[in-house]
Amino acid sequence: MPMDLSPIDKAKFVAAKRAVDYVEDGMRVGLGTGSTAAWMVRCLGEIIREEGLNITGVPTSSRTADLARNVGINVISLDEAKWLDLTIDGADEFDADLNLIKGGGGALLQEKIVATASDRMIVIADVAKEVAALGAFPLPVEVIPFGWQTSKALIEETLVNMDVLGQNTTLRMNGDTPFVTDEGNYILDLHLRRISNARQLSLVMNQVPGVVENGLFLDICDVVVIGGGDGTVEVRDINEGTVEQDKMDFTESDNLFADL
Known part of the structure; x- marks a missing residue:
């Protein structure tokens, strides 16, 4: 893990790194928008370059589309994909039932359409995004x-x-x-x-x-991956009723961090 990142960026990074474990070869993947989702897109690009992962990405904004193409992800529209295996996106807030507030990045409409056109939605977030009740974030x-x-x-x-x-x-x-x-x-x-x-x-x-x-995303999220600034990761699956905890330790990748 790069030592010059702030704790909040380290938290976003480890959450994104853990979430891409859900992506399998041949999948059609919804690509979220925002700072945490950007880490995820970069992580996917690294796997494509280094391991030959073959996926198709459906971005939720023009910003995400540009980043995805830059890191080597094949990008198509939702109309072309029709249905997705998985969407990975960030959240501005989430509660114990994995209900969300999204839209801080201004892409809530495309994000909601893409998420609901997916078999599963994985949310990646740092620990500060969890709240007892939604609403603190506008x-x-x-x-x-x-x-x-x-x-x-x-x-x-x-x-x-x-x-x-x-x-x-x-x-x-x-x-x-x-x-x-x-x-x-x-x-x-x-x-x-x-x-x-x-x-x-x-x-x-x-x-x-x-x-x-x-920006209320209700009964859409299936799994939340929560990153901590010390590299800890918690994965909550609301459908399985499971909670997994781990600690991730990564060395810096020249490819992943070259544009930061």
């Missing part, structure tokens, strides 16, 4: 640009009747202009602090005119 909601302020007002009105601690809603920005997703949409971040009924909130949010999708 909930992203993707909205179309047309009438976004109306959608925002309707969301804020709806939140009054929801069991949440906060109701502040902000438009995600990219400098002085709104952040724009790969689909050309905007993202509203809901600062809720705590979500007591995620299922109800998810259903209600998606009924607001102009809302495309929200």
Whole structure:
């Protein structure tokens, strides 16, 4: 393991390294978006180069697609793949039931479509992402640009009747202009602090005119791989009801870390 990485990056790295053990030759794999998922993509590229692993990747964003091609992964669209064996992605938060908040990287729509088109979803995360209740991380909601302020007002009105601690809603920005997703949409971040009924909130949010999708991933994740800054890894499989713990020790790979 590279010694110059911060503890949080070491945690992301070991989680990603452990998660790629689920990838087998010939698989169609959904490739997530975000800093932890980027480690996973690099790890897959290393295995392809060094061991000849033959997989097809379906990226969840243009950023991930670019990285995947750069490390040697054959990339196709979800329409071409039709169905996936596995998706590996990060999360902004997860709870004991492996429900998630995602979308901090702005790719929640493609991430949710790809994850639900997979036989299994593996989530990779550092230990800080586990929470007792979802909501500390702002909930992203993707909205179309047309009438976004109306959608925002309707969301804020709806939140009054929801069991949440906060109701502040902000438009995600990219400098002085709104952040724009790969689909050309905007993202509203809901600062809720705590979500007591995620299922109800998810259903209600998606009924607001102009809302495309929200960042609550419920009953989608099958396995979470949790990395620690000291190299420890915990793997929780919600379907099998198992918890495995290990400690990983890796030497630095010139190929894997050359672009960092």
